[in-house]
Amino acid sequence: MAQLSSTPLSDALEVTSLGSEGERRVVIVGHKSPDGDCIGSALALRSYLLARGADEVSIMVVGHVPDNLLWLPGAETIHQLTAQSDLEPIRQALGRARLLLLVDFNHLGRIGNPLEGLVAEVIGRPEVRSVMIDHHPEPEMGLVSEMYSDTSACATGYLIAELLGSSAPRELELYGGADMATCLLAATYTDTGLLRHGQITPALFRRIATLMELGARHDEVVLRIFKSDKLSRQRLLGFIIDERTTYDLDLGVAVFALRQEDFDRFGVEPGDTEGLVNVPLDVAGIRAVAFLREQRDPEEPVKVSLRSQGNLPVNEVASKLFGGGGHLNAAGAEYQGSLADALALVWQGLRELVDRYPECEIID
């Protein structure tokens, strides 16, 4: 389902009307614990807006940018915030902004503290044009001036490429160089696990072709994002498969959990576990996977990630049992309780879900 502003995205991103030279300042905000789609989309927009004449484009997120994304052009400029960060430069950049872009998330609560409240204040200012570009279900309506939400897009990066690449004049050709195209490709590849999940369509392959014609560096994206595991992560993966995963092949469900001591033993950070939840889905007959992990943040002790294949809506388990959300095949939540309780809930939720959807259907 698409809820697209009637203003073309290229007009919403027009910067010369924001003010005279020196005043065309933009802030891009991503979701907390940003992933490749969020960072790739934000960096692509940064490069595009600078080419169109923006004087300043600041990107800010709560949490760390994963190491395998730090090579993307412009990544060194991203403000990565923690509870301890000095917020003064952030307040200043937000205070100067005339254009605010919210990228790859659907409601303010996904920004995380300490940034959330600061961004909420900026959205209310009359001189600020606010824009949301996203593909998650149920976007917060009435929040921004221009909303570009399309849940059928496999990635926010792909949505941006479509909206700018199919407009007339073709904005990507005018302002999008090889760097922007590379960032959009990285965004699309990470959210689809290298085109293995999400809505993979003929139009997507056509768009990838045009991004490559613009100079997107496919080989570099694959090598530096998908073939750049730390050895410690590979060893952790072996441990997960061998010792921590319960596979119920009758049910078609696999569940694994990691404690803080596991992260310490393998020398990995909880953020380094991106993508591991997808691995058990490669086992024949497994339709749903849950990955639970203890976090250092005492306010949100257990993080739950859910993935599924075909018609199994794991976002229902995330929202009903844990107050989380997400897409049909990829959802998540945070649980305020013990890991053991969260595990019991997840098994119960997945059993009920499989009961309701006993047939495995491939949906396109």
Ligand SMILES: [Mn+2]
């Ligand atoms: Mn995304």
